[in-house]
Amino acid sequence: MRELLLIGMGPGHPDQITVQAVNALNRVDVFFRIDKGDARSGLNAARDEILRRHVTRPGYRVVDIPEPPRDRSPSLTADEYQGAVRDWHDARAELIATAIGDELGPDGVGAFLVWGDPSVYDSMLRIAGRVLALGGVRFDYSVIPGVTSVQALAAAHRIPLNRTGEPIFITPARRIAGGLPAGLDSAVVMLDSGFTAAGFDDRSLSVFWGAYLSTPDEVLICGPLAEVAAQITATRAELRERHGWIMDTYLLRRDREQPAGEE
Structure with a gap:
């Protein structure tokens, strides 16, 4: 079965990633990355530097997934905000499910490098559950904590x-x-x-x-x-x-x- 790792990468400095995370990085076949466009290229540059610094195994790939649009208006009511986030998560889940199905072999290991720690104000844990609920791809997943x-x-x-x-x-x-x-x-x-x-x-x-x-x-x-x-x-x-x-x-x-x- 496929395996998905949600790896806390810390706030961006490659020295702040844990030994557990480094070991996990070196098991990965495909790193999935949400592409937020040129305006946020610095986010991906930090991820690239972590891979360059810490991954020693050859042959891994990086697959970009486009970021779906999201309503970020500060004037949204609490209910409207919750609805906008749900819609955004659902759209992300569909794109991620497609990428996993297309790019990761049936016994492959995939990963997302999550800014900070996956448990603190990040959506990937919830989205992983949504991807599984869609039913198109199956995988086990694990969380590797990071510095926040x-x-x-x-x-x-x-x-x-x-x-x-x-x-x-x-x-x-x-x-x-x-x-x-x-x-x-x-x-x-x-x-x-x-x-x-x-x-x-x-x-x-x-x-x-x-x-x-x-x-x-x-x-x-x-x-x-x-x-x-x-x-x-x-x-x-x-x-x-x-x-x-x-x-x-x-x-x-x-x-x-x-x-x-x-x-």
Whole structure:
């Protein structure tokens, strides 16, 4: 039976891929790659460098799969957003099923290199299930975890993700458009189409922001949100224009006095 590996590739630096992932890479006959077009060629360049650096077996192939269109309008309601994502996943699943059936032999090993970790805000695990549900191709699949951009952000800024006794809260930006929920003093924000926090009227917040984490293009900004929000907004726009794409995340943290005895 065919086998499909979903390999966490980390935030893009080839040294941040795990030994388990390197071993998995060297079992693969066909690497499938979603082609998002020239504007995001940097994403595929990172994948190519990982293969060049770590794959020693000869004869593997790379197969590109076109990215289906998706409605990314920030004005979508919650229900409309969920529907747009479902339609996008279904379209991806059909294209992936066709590629697996056409390009991977009945006993072959295929793989997707997944940005960061397959379990953190990535669609490939859900789409793999959709591909199987279509019934056209059968395969077993495994997940190889990877370093996330959340970990890379904390490492780059040399901060822990949580303070003593506090939870770690990770959210897409659209869920905090009106500010942090009551009682929440910190949040890691992902999947932001702009810089949502720039609109917050909360002078108690600090921000730790990073783009292209762990890559040669990495950019970091931190400080009181009220003081650096405009800088982050302008920098983000300039970087997107320069590279044609951007991947960024940030930690928002409410400043507070440290309780006695806390370290």
